[in-house]
Amino acid sequence: MTTPAPSPEIEPATRTGAQLVVDTLGALGVECVFGYPGGAIMPVYDALPQGSTRHILVRHEQAAAFAADAYGRATGRAGVCLATSGPGATNLITGIANAYLDSVPMVAITGQVAQPMMGTDAFQETDIFGMTMPIVKHSIIIRRPEDIPTMLAEAFAIAEGGRPGPVLVDLPKDVQQAQCDSPGKRLPKADVLPSPSQESIAEAEKLIAASQRPLFYLGGGIGRSNASEMVHRIVDESGIPAVATLQGLGVLPPEHPAMLGMLGMHGHRAANMAVQESDLLIVVGARFDDRATGKLAEFAPHASVVHIDVDAAELGKLRFAHAAVCGNLKASLAAIDFARGDIQPWTDRIMADRTAYAPRYDAPGNGIYAPAMLKALSERVGDDFVAACDVGQHQMWVAQHCRFSRPQAHLTSGGLGAMGYGLPAAIGAKLAEPGKEVFAICGDGGFQMNIQELATLRRYQIPVKIVLLDNAMLGLVRQWQELFFAGNYSEVDLSDNPDFVEVANAFGIEAFGIERREEVDGAIDRLMAARGPILAHVRIDPEENVWPLVPPGKSNAKMMEKRNDT
């Protein structure tokens, strides 16, 4: 069970609704919000300077939502974004969907036209409450100023409790402007988490004890539950090998003796083969996403499933769970005895596979091989390394080749796959964890979707380090066109990209370019030495592909490998 956030104590003086919003954010301990002002949220912006919460002015509302998302991932507390009604609110939608699909705590506050105007197609009126229903954990319209302290506190409690997610708070302008001298102090409803049943625990233990080829399947729920250290210890003590989803990377570092790597479409061959041969998957905080399972009907054909998750709706949704353990992840893990039989022959064999199928970094030629550069970068930075990616080839190279020592260090748009996430997410992450070395790893396509946030970096001098991997292509689409559309390259050419170094300089950001392999070490040195924001423009081969690859709709057993590797 989570403890509900107490309704904040607000001084019983006459306050406007907008002042109550700012008071409440401060009372809830919100240190920073990401936003963009506009007509219907102006009373809140008028009150903001009197509060204790720092406002970061982004240059597009989508970036506010992505930055809040990353802040939420990094801290476990709800990231907050703020926008006006109409286009301001609709621009948040992609970021809200991103948080929903990756179970990230977020509170999105939108201005709304005044209540008498609602439903009249007023200027900048949109039904953001209705539009976002499918992509929020919950949403509310606050219709009385006296409800603001309680309902805002409730929004945070919902966003952060149980399986986290985004909560939308729509604030009509007249509510922001209205005077109130008796704000409510009702406690928000507690988010009651189920306790795992004794029957499910016993069934899980029976399956684990009987298994000869068990395998942990680690998902994003572990990081969200702050259960990484516990899982790490359980893996150490049990000796049961593990694979991770995209969101589960970092629970175990890649060098951990039981870690086989990422499974799925661009997973490690050893990880996918182990899943296919396993007789028991112990699934922790994961949801059998199709990018992880490949063709579901042929996924892990010999395996029983112990599924441990806080969300009952995930249990049995896509794969039958022989033991469905529903409850707080830490409580569930603590309740299970992971004692198992002799699995040494199994672990010896699959760990030999890990070595045999280890990625190679000896790519031919003098050009920069992005996987090798990313691996070197993450290893040089060490445990302080944090990467926020866009979506595409570079995102998969980051997942395959970077070293993450904790799941909060890998910020990636997994469920939604939203290009443009990298730069604003890096901003949110750096503000959440200023002591970490935060890198935005971007592709040239995704970078241009939120390139305006260079201005945010400049304004606040946020020392994010950008590695822009530029293949002058929409690389992953090009790769699929090469492999699955007979080489019919349709609308993927970005060879008329701007000069990114000049663009960065125009925003006031230090920048430099490299294109030869021997320049990589120097570039990493320069990035690490920079005290302020910096961009490294890295030209890479437009024809380089991400390997291995499970073709869409195929079994994970049918991985394609780079031709000169096989």
Added chain:
Amino acid sequence: MTLEHIRIEFRCAEGALRRILGVIEARAFAVRSMQMGSDGNRAVMTLALEPLDESRRVDIMLRQVERLYDVEATIRLSNAPPVMEVANVATA
């Protein structure tokens, strides 16, 4: 295709009805009949649903509905015709 009959009890919060129906449709069930009664604080509705295809399981969908914040209970009705079910609720 066989219809599935369900009953949902929920708080009358703003948007609750839209949210519930949205989840049902998004999870690939079409509403074929629906009855609802409310006292302004709590509401009960029964629905007859047709799954989009045979792979869609109503128990899985109901768990998606149950996690909505305003939903208090869901019941899969084995054989009660939905209209009669609502009539019974309304007169209770």
